[in-house]
Amino acid sequence: MLNTRLNCAIIDDDPQDARLVARYVDKASSGMWRADCFHTLDSGKAALASAEFDVALVDLHLGPDSGIHLVKEFDRKAGGTPIIMMSGGADVDIEDTALTLGAYDFLSKDSLDARTLRRAVNHVYSAHAIEEALRRSAALAHTSNEAKSSFLACMSHDLRTPLNAIIGFSDAMLMVPEGMVKEEVVREYSGYINQSGKHLLEIINTILDLSKIEQQEFELQREWVDLSELIELQIAVLRPIAEDKHVTLTSMFRHDGELLLADARALRQMLTNLLSNAIKFNRPGKNVQVSTSLTESGLEVRVSDEGAGMTGPEVKLALMPFGQVTNDPTLARQGTGLGLTIVQSLMEQHGGELTLESRKGVGTSARMLFPSSCVSDRIVQASA
Numbered sequence: 001m002l003n004t005r006l007n008c009a010i011i012d013d014d015p016q017d018a019r020l021v022a023r024y025v026d027k028a029s030s031g032m033w034r035a036d037c038f039h040t041l042d043s044g045k046a047a048l049a050s051a052e053f054d055v056a057l058v059d060l061h062l063g064p065d066s067g068i069h070l071v072k073e074f075d076r077k078a079g080g081t082p083i084i085m086m087s088g089g090a091d092v093d094i095e096d097t098a099l100t101l102g103a104y105d106f107l108s109k110d111s112l113d114a115r116t117l118r119r120a121v122n123h124v125y126s127a128h129a130i131e132e133a134l135r136r137s138a139a140l141a142h143t144s145n146e147a148k149s150s151f152l153a154c155m156s157h158d159l160r161t162p163l164n165a166i167i168g169f170s171d172a173m174l175m176v177p178e179g180m181v182k183e184e185v186v187r188e189y190s191g192y193i194n195q196s197g198k199h200l201l202e203i204i205n206t207i208l209d210l211s212k213i214e215q216q217e218f219e220l221q222r223e224w225v226d227l228s229e230l231i232e233l234q235i236a237v238l239r240p241i242a243e244d245k246h247v248t249l250t251s252m253f254r255h256d257g258e259l260l261l262a263d264a265r266a267l268r269q270m271l272t273n274l275l276s277n278a279i280k281f282n283r284p285g286k287n288v289q290v291s292t293s294l295t296e297s298g299l300e301v302r303v304s305d306e307g308a309g310m311t312g313p314e315v316k317l318a319l320m321p322f323g324q325v326t327n328d329p330t331l332a333r334q335g336t337g338l339g340l341t342i343v344q345s346l347m348e349q350h351g352g353e354l355t356l357e358s359r360k361g362v363g364t365s366a367r368m369l370f371p372s373s374c375v376s377d378r379i380v381q382a383s384a
């Protein structure tokens, strides 16, 4: 700790005592620790509230006030500045109270010296750092738990919707008295039941895929991939679907023949998800373009469309598991709202990221950025 620069607040109503403690601080750290003195409860409070101090040395008696107020106010459990209480005389009860309320240590000013002070400050600094780390991991666990709960809440909603349709339409058929069943109604309702069943199966399969990806069971099989070739192949696979919607698919490669170190299966899956969105949410007669480019941060693959586009908050929703923005129920039924979540997860596993740039009524561009470490040097590859 002696090589660490620390800021110590000395809060003592007696200026002479405060100066003495400041001298011990200086001596204890061979000048590495800085000490600032405050002589009232209020100025001490303001100093601790500024969060500029690593440790506070607080006198028990601050004129008419008690230093214990500071221990209570800057709660140890909430991560306030760690406090060492000091007192002229020895009072075991007060010492116990201060320590129970959260003071890190209690020193007697009568027997204080540089060595005692150094040991106490070092101990407090380490204990506080450990508590901070524990607090951070507890907060992280809380956030992950909330994310899991909201995922489960969305999931049960999405599973219930097609299930209700299956139950509703089959109930309606069962309620028709014998002999009154009309063939066209049976056909229509069985069509809905069939559609909902398939949708349900698709949701469950996607959830299973996603959980595999997130539990890292989907181990990336990285290899050097010729990106242009893979993109052209994927475009060819999706062209019939695009043609049905009167959407054209084009490509524009601005990288220079570099290879990409990636899992080809994951790449195909990510391109399919982004391309199918760009086709699904596009307008007839419009274009979808897959483009690549090299930037300082790595290799970018963009899938851009001229479709409905989204506002900023809609983009946030779209990126959430099960998040669907479209008001068109037919389009919503064509998906589970997990396509982008899967791309996000797979990009993270590649050390990259997915971002969506979108303008309402103008179009959307989904950008996958692969870090430079995944990009081959074209010259080296060519000569290898």
Ligand SMILES: Nc1ncnc2c1ncn2[C@@H]1O[C@H](COP(=O)(O)OP(=O)(O)OP(=O)(O)O)[C@@H](O)[C@H]1O
Pocket (backbone or CB within 6 Å): 206, 273, 277, 278, 281, 305, 307, 308, 309, 310, 317, 318, 319, 323, 324, 325, 326, 332, 334, 335, 336, 337, 338, 339, 340, 341, 364
């Ligand atoms: N290119 C786009 N243009 C406009 N809206 C989009 C676009 N891509 C995604 N969205 C919106 O974001 C939502 C979530 O997309 P995502 O791909 O995660 O799910 P999905 O397409 O609904 O279903 P699936 O799980 O089959 O992919 C979509 O339902 C749509 O509302």
Ligand SMILES: [Mg+2]
Pocket (backbone or CB within 6 Å): 273, 276, 277, 335, 337, 338, 339, 340
């Ligand atoms: Mg999708």
